[in-house]
Amino acid sequence: DQQVKQNSPSLSVQEGRISILNCDYTNSMFDYFLWYKKYPAEGPTFLISISSIKDKNEDGRFTVFLNKSAKHLSLHIVPSQPGDSAVYFCAALPRGSARQLTFGSGTQLTVLP
């Protein structure tokens, strides 16, 4: 049973427009969420995170929104650039644990020039 779900395996967006990647979770013990970006043949790199005490965190072109009541988070990229084309993974950490992250299945973002 997947505790972190990314229901869209792929997303295509025109350069300059907004990309919105979605993630749902089922475990109410999760209280810290992260987004990772992965290029082919490379390891994932950390992009942005959000604690459950917040509903928004912004870093440059990247903003993560958290809706705890809906157990839903989203990553907004604006404006999208061709270099943003990658697989994006949502991940979650449970309260009180410094151990393993639970990842979603990933969304392949393609930004078209």
Place this chain on the structure above:
Amino acid sequence: DVKVTQSSRYLVKRTGEKVFLECVQDMDHENMFWYRQDPGLGLRLIYFSYDVKMKEKGDIPEGYSVSREKKERFSLILESASTNQTSMYLCASRDRVFVVGSEAFFGQGTRLTVV
């Protein structure tokens, strides 16, 4: 600059071989992890270690074992490689203390093909 290094980028092994995947981190992190990445399945945790000589099973430990004799090194062992273990293997490390921003750092990955 933080660094997690996996010993091989690409490996081809035969069915039944014993395979060792090595990972070294230079950040003095307590926690180390092995994931595999498969299309449509995301990153699935195989094993993790929260201290030297300590290990815990992740979601898919069958067919794998691990070794952590030194803090900086975490090895994944495929006792008898099978074709369904063909995958991208990713090592990660993370600090013990949970503070905002203490994300996991990943190695570059090892693409293992079992023939």
